[in-house]
Amino acid sequence: MDAPEFVAAFARAAVNAGASALRIESIAYVKAVRAVVSVPIIGIVKRDLADSPVRITPFVSDAEGLCEAGADIVAFDATDRARPETVETLVAAVKRRGKLTMADCASIEDAERALGAGVDFVGTTLSGYVTGQAPTDPDTELVASLRRLTPFVVAEGRIRTPQQAQQAVRAGAYAVVIGSAITRTEHVTAWFREALESAYGPSPSQKPVLAIDIGGTKTMAALVQGSEILSEVSIATERAQGPDAWLAAARAAAEQWNRAYDGIGLAVTGFIRDGRWSAMNPETLGIPEDYPLVDRATDLFGMHAFAINDAQAAAWGEYRFGAGRGGDLVFLTVSTGVGGGIVINGRPLAGLAGHFGLTRGVAGGAPSLEDEASGRWMHAEAARRGHPGLQAFDIFKHARASEGWAEGIVSQSAGRIARLCRDIQLILDPQDIVIGGGVGLAEGYLDLVAGMVPGDGGLVKPNIVRAKLGGKAGVVGVADLVRQRTGHRL
Known part of the structure; x- marks a missing residue:
């Protein structure tokens, strides 16, 4: 259901049932929802970055895009971790556009810093997700602590029942966000399954x-x-x-x-x-x-x-639990090297299938593709251009700063992957080409790739989408394949 029409339908249903506002992920989905509802929208963008643990609206460009798409409030990670943009910079960018801000916090210290930077709302969104394994219950103690700082506290995170929502209000919440309990069918099903298993007792196949x-x-x-x-x-x-x-x-x-x-x-x-x-x-x-x-x-x-x-x-993991939509899928990982996987007619291809980084003639050029497009190539190319010792994420930073040598490297890599996507579409015609990896998921890279696919009069149009499982796609995918091979599909 991860598509604009479904998200917009969920939004309309929630508003019809009395929701006062909506929290929506991605610029595209904010735009789709803004067209069908009039209630306030909290907008966020989620990214998996190679050089920062911050996932929620990490860049000014994300915040600006959300404002333009119709968000009334822009929320972002306000935790004290290595980050590409400061909280102060994000707040200033949103304020310039006349919008409000929300700081997603993990602690009272996060909220104190965010309020000092001028945010309008603080939320408990990231409580339990910064260090260690997240608990199962909402953090109403943090709600109460934040309420002593400001009346504008948004309770969010692991609120699964009406009773938990009431507890958050009694702790001092100005507003309560309900997420997975409304929109994530797979999570709600899992909660009921776990409750039933505890009553029946798990079978060995459920390990x-x-x-x-x-x-x-x-x-x-x-x-x-x-x-x-x-x-x-x-x-x-x-x-x-x-x-x-x-x-x-x-x-x-x-x-x-x-x-x-x-x-x-x-x-x-x-x-x-x-x-x-x-x-x-x-x-x-x-x-x-x-x-x-x-x-x-x-x-x-x-x-x-x-x-x-x-x-x-990883291709199978994305097909089953990530960016896949049930049709044929090709997965590309653009990282230190270039690899991939293919799922056709609901089956993953094994053996040599998907080793796209080793192709030569198909995507053009005598060297193998990963010797002309990968993170390893970017590192070597930067050194050749007089900038030794830089890894791919460093080069992307220089490119975002409009340094021509770095923009050229990123553009060359994206152009070669774009030609590969065209060739894949001509050979396999998949429904989706999913791109992951540290280079593939770097800010702006997928947009470059999509914009550089060679034109063929509109006939060849790869649907290039962002991988969703990040670094866990491989282990999730192989675990599911083990279950299917033993007849224990979960």
């Missing part, structure tokens, strides 16, 4: 899956239930030690969960065929040819394991 993502720099082990990561741990991938050591490290990391899982999935960089693992690009990770990954993991963990390329797993 989580242990999902392991082995990459060139780090290995992540996670307990995954459906689309949710219940717990996770990351460790460095010691490149010189080899796959036996990588698996042993993952096994040691998973000891803390005391085998609270009944399936194992591995999402790995490189090539998987018949359970055997080989390197496609040894510079990413040196893997012995035909390493028996599935057999070694099965012996080590004491239960059958399943393995697939990490980008192919």
Whole structure:
């Protein structure tokens, strides 16, 4: 239901039932909702940034776009973390357009700083989401604390029942935001399922899956239930030690969960065929040819394991729980390298399918595509142009500052990915091309790609969309594939 027509319908239904205002994510959705309702709109933009944990309206351009789309109030993350724009800068940008501001806070200190910067409303939106695992109940204590600072406190976060909303008002809330309990069918279903399971008692097939993502720099082990990561741990991938050591490290990391899982999935960089693992690009990770990954993991963990390329797993994760809409999907990850996955007729393609970064003639040029478009290429190209030592996120910062050398690098990368998208559309004609990765999700990159797709009289029009699961797509995807292979679809 993540499409403008559904969001606008939810908005109209909420207003018809008596909602006083709406909180809407994305510039496009604010514009769609503004056309059908007259109540105030709180607008936000969510982004997954490679160089900052701030997700809610991180950039001035986001705030300005929300104002232009029709938001009356612009909300943004006001926590004390590394951020691309200061709270003061965001407040000033919104005020210049005659709109109000809301600071999404995790603590009373966040609210004090935000009020000092001139915000109009403070909210409890980020309570529990900055450090540690978020609790299940709303933070009414923080509502009461904020009420001592200002009367304009918005209670938001994990408010699932009318009784919890009443408690927030009694704690001093000026207004209460209800989100998932109204708009997220999958969350509401999960709450009822969990309640029923506690009454019936869980069956073994309802245990989580242990999902392991082995990459060139780090290995992540996670307990995954459906689309949710219940717990996770990351460790460095010691490149010189080899796959036996990588698996042993993952096994040691998973000891803390005391085998609270009944399936194992591995999402790995490189090539998987018949359970055997080989390197496609040894510079990413040196893997012995035909390493028996599935057999070694099965012996080590004491239960059958399943393995697939990490980008192919991410493609399935986006298809099932992210940006997919049920039709054929191609996923591209533009990061240190360029990879991808393909889902056709509801099935993920394995083997060599989706290794777009290694293509040469299809997207043009003698070198492989990732040698002309990836984060690794951007780093090398910046050095060649006299700016050594910069990573992709640094180059994007310089490009946003209108430095020509950096704009040229970003533009060249986007142009090559745009040509790839055109070629994919001609070859597979998918409903969606979903782009993720640190480079792919950088501010403005997708708009550049979409605008640079070569024209063919309007016949070739890839639908390029933003990935939604971020770094968890691989583990979520491989866990779901394990469930489907064992007949335990969640």
